[in-house]
Amino acid sequence: MENKTILEVKDLKTYFRTDAGIVKAVDGVSFRLDKGETLGLVGESGSGKSVTNMSIMKLIPMPPGKIVGGEVLLDGVDILKLNEKEMSRIRGNRISMIFQDPMTALNPYLRISTQLIETIRLHQGLDKAEARKKAIEMLKLVGIPAAERRIDAYPHQFSGGMRQRVMIAIALSCNPEILIADEPTTALDVTIQAQILDLIKDLSEKLETAVIMITHDLGVVAGMCDNVCVMYAGRIVERAPVDDLFESPKHPYTNGLIQSIPRLDEKGSGRLFSIDGQPPNVIDLPECCPFHPRCEKAMDVCTRKYPPVVSLEGKREVACWLYEENK
Amino acid sequence: MTKYILKRFLGMIPTLLIITTVAFIIMRIAPGGPFDRERAIPPAVQANIEAKYHLDEPLIKQYFRYLGGIIRGDFGPSYKYKDQTVTDLISNSLPHSLLLGTLALMAATFFGVLAGIIAALNQNTWLDYTAMSIAVFGVSVPAFVIGPVLMLIFAMKLKILPTSGWITGPDGWKTVLMPLIALSMSYFASIARLSRSSVLEVIRSDYVRTAKAKGLSPTMIILKHVLKGAMLPVVSYLGIAYSGIITGSVVIEQIFRIPGLGRFFVQSSLNRDYTMIMGVIIVYSTVVILMNFLVDILYSFLDPRISYQ
Numbered sequence: 001m002e003n004k005t006i007l008e009v010k011d012l013k014t015y016f017r018t019d020a021g022i023v024k025a026v027d028g029v030s031f032r033l034d035k036g037e038t039l040g041l042v043g044e045s046g047s048g049k050s051v052t053n054m055s056i057m058k059l060i061p062m063p064p065g066k067i068v069g070g071e072v073l074l075d076g077v078d079i080l081k082l083n084e085k086e087m088s089r090i091r092g093n094r095i096s097m098i099f100q101d102p103m104t105a106l107n108p109y110l111r112i113s114t115q116l117i118e119t120i121r122l123h124q125g126l127d128k129a130e131a132r133k134k135a136i137e138m139l140k141l142v143g144i145p146a147a148e149r150r151i152d153a154y155p156h157q158f159s160g161g162m163r164q165r166v167m168i169a170i171a172l173s174c175n176p177e178i179l180i181a182d183e184p185t186t187a188l189d190v191t192i193q194a195q196i197l198d199l200i201k202d203l204s205e206k207l208e209t210a211v212i213m214i215t216h217d218l219g220v221v222a223g224m225c226d227n228v229c230v231m232y233a234g235r236i237v238e239r240a241p242v243d244d245l246f247e248s249p250k251h252p253y254t255n256g257l258i259q260s261i262p263r264l265d266e267k268g269s270g271r272l273f274s275i276d277g278q279p280p281n282v283i284d285l286p287e288c289c290p291f292h293p294r295c296e297k298a299m300d301v302c303t304r305k306y307p308p309v310v311s312l313e314g315k316r317e318v319a320c321w322l323y324e325e326n327k
Numbered sequence: 328m329t330k331y332i333l334k335r336f337l338g339m340i341p342t343l344l345i346i347t348t349v350a351f352i353i354m355r356i357a358p359g360g361p362f363d364r365e366r367a368i369p370p371a372v373q374a375n376i377e378a379k380y381h382l383d384e385p386l387i388k389q390y391f392r393y394l395g396g397i398i399r400g401d402f403g404p405s406y407k408y409k410d411q412t413v414t415d416l417i418s419n420s421l422p423h424s425l426l427l428g429t430l431a432l433m434a435a436t437f438f439g440v441l442a443g444i445i446a447a448l449n450q451n452t453w454l455d456y457t458a459m460s461i462a463v464f465g466v467s468v469p470a471f472v473i474g475p476v477l478m479l480i481f482a483m484k485l486k487i488l489p490t491s492g493w494i495t496g497p498d499g500w501k502t503v504l505m506p507l508i509a510l511s512m513s514y515f516a517s518i519a520r521l522s523r524s525s526v527l528e529v530i531r532s533d534y535v536r537t538a539k540a541k542g543l544s545p546t547m548i549i550l551k552h553v554l555k556g557a558m559l560p561v562v563s564y565l566g567i568a569y570s571g572i573i574t575g576s577v578v579i580e581q582i583f584r585i586p587g588l589g590r591f592f593v594q595s596s597l598n599r600d601y602t603m604i605m606g607v608i609i610v611y612s613t614v615v616i617l618m619n620f621l622v623d624i625l626y627s628f629l630d631p632r633i634s635y636q
């Protein structure tokens with residue numbers, strides 16, 4: 001398959017106005033997503049992963065939030081410039097989302113059928129009977145047993161894993177070009193997690209959907225993604241093909257993340273490695289590398305200037321002074 | 328579902344029985360009787376009267392006689408309004424109270440929900456502030472103040488509404504307006520505030536975020552995804568509201584001289600009219616319990632998570 005870019009995010013900035021000051025939740029994020037690619041977006045909680053993707057969907061609560069700059073090019077068209085009506089033809093149709101908590105993401109007062117069919121009818125203009133047929137097909141596709149009968153159940157009659165399958169069915173029902181999965185397994189049992197990830201992987205391959213997989217868990221990324229972006233304090237600090245990232249992490253933060261993955265093969269090594277210190281407060285962050293208080297390799301320059309993005313061999317990029325020749 | 332309704336319906340009987348029993352006991356414990364007079368009456372006459380009303384029988388026998396009567400719809404004779412049975416008095420006056428109470432509940436709910444939704448959807452705009460100021464006013468000013476003030480303005484100064492009278496005559500509906508507003512104001516206000524906060528909460532919920540991410544229009548989101556969930560707290564409040572309205576109507580009926588059950592509430596207590604007090608208590612309780620029953624049923628229809636077991 002040719003590597004055609006389907007989504008390009010350029011220097012996206014989303015800020016929130018709060019009582020404590022301006023929260024620069026996303027501050028200059030850029031990345032590309034190719035057709036059919038699965039891109040991981042990894043980072044600690046609060047690093048701006050969700051805000052990045054809610055900005056792409058233009059679902060940031062305004063106020064207090066505001067997309068203050070950047071472009072989001074979907075097939076070359078800047079969707080940040082579209083009005084609400086045009087945007088609603090993209091949401092759920094060309095770009096879909098699934099969320100962390102399948103317990104609350106479905107409306108508890110409406111039948112599964114209602115929630116599935118309304119999306120299908122909205123974007124595909126099918127009549128009720130056709131849409132219902134399609135809805136049952138989708139439920140079968142995501143592995144809901146007895147879909148013909150279960151479609152009329154309410155969300156509370158499903159387990160967490162089954163609900164996430166329903167969410168996936170809704171998200172994929174209009175055959176979107178892009179699926180954004182925001183920590184889709186974080187709220188689920190470990191045994192169910194793998195099943196859901198496999199399902200997303202299988203279906204995205206089958207339907208040729210590009211996936212942005214948001215997670216704080218590098219383990220999820222390893223099994224699923226082609227490329228990975230690592231986020232820290234509202235910016236992307238490293239970008240690499242997944243195998244290269246694990247083999248030779250460049251950014252000290254990435255290195256810390258990889259070392260903190262629990263390994264089943266290394267027994268009895270005692271305490272888990274974890275990165276010391278707290279993620280930075282993104283309010284009134286001074287000009288510096290935001291990771292410097294936690295970085296073992298921090299240098300003088302790190303406390304004064306944000307590191308430039310350095311391109312490395314093999315389609316890799318890193319934002320760290322260690323790799324900049326002329327500092 | 329039918330089983331659930333039947334079960335909840337039968338569940339009302341013990342409650343009513345307890346209320347009846349407690350009311351009966353309190354009535355007999357309270358000092359003074361219906362035929363006590365300032366001036367002593369001859370013992371023979373006293374005995375005669377007591378025998379007529381079975382007051383000479385042992386208490387337990389009186390109690391069962393009374394219960395038996397209720398089951399047949401007979402609340403006994405009034406001690407004060409001679410020649411009239413309590414059942415007659417109640418069935419002549421109750422419809423007026425029910426009419427007023429039900430209209431008040433409907434008005435409070437309709438306008439309260441409407442104001443609450445408008446306020447929530449226009450949060451922190453003048454619409455929101457206006458609606459909520461009215462609501463604060465409505466909650467803080469009691470019905471017995473609103474009633475006379477309305478009367479002063481609309482009946483006496485502006486002369487566009489009649490001062491008294493109740494649903495008779497060509498302009499009958501006009502007589503309903505002031506009592507209705509006075510009685511429903513504070514419930515309108517509570518419902519408006521409840522709806523507003525509940526709509527705001529649902530709007531921020533994950534499932535509304537999902538609906539947005541699916542590309543639904545704001546109107547569809549409000550109608551299909553927000554309202555149902557947001558109205559549940561309002562529905563469960565309706566039972567309480569109706570009890571309050573029924574009690575409040577005692578005062579309003581006095582102010583506007585409405586021939587409802589409310590006026591007997593005070594009078595029959597002052598007269599120690601045992602049977603009448605009992606009748607009024609039982610009827611009021613039944614109305615309130617029945618309303619709560621209906622609310623429960625409505626709620627279980629709206630929220631699929633309620634199991635009918």
Ligand SMILES: Nc1ncnc2c1ncn2[C@@H]1O[C@H](COP(=O)(O)OP(=O)(O)O)[C@@H](O)[C@H]1O
Binds near residue numbers: 043048049064
């Ligand atoms: N509605 C909001 N108001 C204020 N701050 C917000 C809001 N939503 C997110 N933020 C802030 O934006 C930052 C990034 O959040 P988020 O993107 O949710 O992180 P995560 O990487 O865990 O998904 C956090 O500091 C968070 O506090």
Ligand code: SF4
Binds near residue numbers: 252293298302320
């Ligand atoms: S720029 Fe400096 S502080 Fe930041 S990660 Fe690189 S070495 Fe560490």
Ligand SMILES: [Mg+2]
Binds near residue numbers: 046049050182183
């Ligand atoms: Mg998040």
